Amino acid sequence: MDTEPLIALDPSWPKISLAEAEARLTAPGAPFEMEISTINGVPTRVWKNAPPSLAWLIQAARAHGERPFTIYEDERVSYEANFRAVATLAGKLGEMGIGKGDRVALAMRNLPEWPVIFFAVASVGAIVVPLNAWWTAGELEYGIRDSGATLLFVDDERYQRLHAHAAELPVLERIIVARASVALDGQASRLEDLIGTPHDYATLPDLPLPQVQIAPDDDATIFYTSGTTGDPKGALGTHRNMMTNILSSGYNAARAVLRRGEEMPPPAPRTTLTVIPLFHVTACSAAMMGGIAAGHSMIFMRKWDTIRAMEIIEREKVHITGGVPTIAWQILEHPDRAKYDLSSLEAIAYGGAPSAPELVRRIHAEFGALPGNGWGMTETMATVTGHSSEDYLNRPTSAGPPVAVADLKIMDEAGEKELPVGEVGELWARGPMIVKGYWNKPEATAATFVDGWVRTGDLARLDEEGFLYVVDRAKDMIIRGGENIYSSEVENVLYAHPAVTDCALIGIPHRTLGEEPAAVVHLAPGMEASEAELQAWVRERLAIFKTPVAIRFVSETLPRNANGKILKKDLKILFEDRVDRAA
Structure with missing residues (x-):
């Protein structure tokens, strides 16, 4: 096949x-x-x-000139304008005392400011810590504390989400907020006061990047894992x-x-x-x-x-x-x-x-x-x-x-x-x-x-x-009575059915077998398929023990984290009736 x-x-x-x-x-x-x-x-x-470093890359990319680099609604930032914003912000970071090895967290949705901040931080030799903008305040707080970031860049939404937790983040020395819609207090200030808005980047002065010795194997980023089991790891x-x-x-x-x-x-x-x-x-x-x-x-x-x-x-x-x-x-x-x-x-x-x-x-x-x-x-x-x-x-x-x-x-x-x-x-x-x-x-x-x-x-x-x-x-493999069932094998068979556009196979507890396979399925608009029909479809193509013992249908595509992975643990609630019987 x-x-x-x-x-x-x-x-x-x-x-x-x-x-x-x-x-x-x-x-x-x-x-x-x-x-x-x-x-x-x-x-x-x-x-x-x-290329040897992120600083080298963003400097070389200036050669793309007036070609648009980022486009967001009515904001069009050219490669030249982006470089001017990066160089200006990098200089401001140096004035703040941010340098090699310092951690600088970044929590915002995809905006033109995001790559400006990312490259400015990396260009001074500091470590960029991109935090998941979908995280709750508690999760963001964890990432800031775990990384030891002393400076945090956020957009308005993340600032408001974290505002009540400011006292729990003593490691933070400063917060810089993009597109703030509320009054700022404490150690917070506006990004626009440093580099203007994206509409202003083209008129920023032509400054060089700070001269920092950066080797290819120097630390550059801390990206956090999905954290599907335990705390995310950086x-x-x-x-x-x-x-x-x-x-x-x-x-x-x-x-x-x-x-x-x-x-x-x-x-x-x-x-x-x-x-x-x-x-x-x-x-x-x-x-x-x-x-x-x-x-x-x-x-x-x-x-x-x-x-x-x-x-x-x-x-x-x-x-x-x-x-x-x-x-x-x-x-x-x-x-x-x-x-x-x-x-x-x-x-x-x-x-x-x-x-x-x-x-x-x-x-x-x-x-x-x-x-x-x-x-x-x-x-x-x-x-x-x-x-x-x-x-x-x-x-x-x-x-x-x-x-x-x-x-x-x-x-x-x-x-x-x-x-x-x-x-x-x-x-x-x-x-x-x-x-x-x-x-x-x-x-x-x-x-x-x-x-x-x-x-x-x-x-x-x-x-x-x-x-x-x-x-x-490895943690998603279903073991039914000693037999291994690989989720993707069954999911691919379900996907092959003309009515199925999204699906996931999960394991549900069973008193004697340990666990059994069950599926959650989203059907294409205007298409129909029953539980029995899909079970027969799988049974005709795979060993019978791989056939889902239950199938639940959902009206929306399956829940995913920001990385695109299906949140299988969130689907188990759909089979609570069978779990109760297995207890």
Whole structure:
């Protein structure tokens, strides 16, 4: 099933193998040439041509001049204007005494101010701590205390959310608020008093960035994990981690072109509709870093709205969008889609959650756009594998092969033995994108990061060509009477049903079997399917013990966190009647 194409591919495809593509792209003098660098004592393949730091990148991006960098409602900030704002704010940070190693937290929705703050902090050698803007006040307080941030940048909403907790954050010396709608008190001040509004950035003085010595492996960021079990952990990333994504994204795109037998086209700026929050590594590291290098324009939305998104795609001639599969489904299935010209779309890419093979086919068939996916996590600063174009259409349940500087292996549960091709075990990853460890958590770091490898907690397998198939999170695997049930296997079968557009498999307690599989399903508009029909559908395609014992239908797409992961623990309440019987 994994190798059956969803569309009729050119029988001569692929023109070259993955190994041949890698050899061409990484040859001496080629754009993706590699070299060996020692990182934390471990010799590691790295991209030879990766920028050395975030400061270097934002300085070089000034060459994109008046091309729009960020677009938010009526605010259009050019690359030149953005650099002036970054340099001005970086100078102000120096005046505040912010320097190398200091932690500066950032909690706001996607706004033009976000990348300005991010690059200004990184350019003075401080560590940026992007906090989840969806967090409650208590969760934000945790991130500030855990990171030891002394300075906090927030937008108006986050300021008001945290205002009552100010006394509980003695470590904070100063709060700077963007777009404040209320009077500020205490140690709070307005960002606009430092750099003006986005409309003002182009008129700021032409100042240089502060001269700070920054090495590729210096600390740059602390991104917090999703925290689905216990408190979130802060993943300590480096400038090299962030810069690796630029070349990794380019490598994935170039590999797809060579596999098609074409020559690399000259780079051309694109317009992207960015709907993933920038506090997530997918948006900040995988999307924004490469986008800046290429001169892309990033459009932000206040919140996701399908009609509004289609209006923007039509008006701005958006080339690339995506984020999580739900967004692609909502555009595809919207009854007013035909009213909008979406022909500019060239690619719809997403990560953070598995997608239905049917979605892959429909993106290509109905938009003429190429689907894209990949695998990464907070601990890998995003991109490790890339999957797009014909390779994705040919292997719709895969996350793609690793980039040339990354290694993957499948290990047994004890982490002592590498498993052979095709067997399912824990996925381990290695490369220059792997973060240093967890901030102030030496025990968790030692358990997760081993000699340059990160133990991902994902259950996966690799095929003969190195394509990755993630079958489940280790903690989400359902064990029914000693038999392992991988969620993605059952979910993919459910997705294949024409009425199903969103689904999740969870385990519910059972007195004698331990647990049983149950499913939550969202149906496509205007479509119908019963519990019995979907159970029969699964039973015909998988072993009977994998068939959901109960299916609950929901009217909306399933709840997800900001990273796009389905909140499976929130679904268990739908099966309370069965849990009571199992007790």
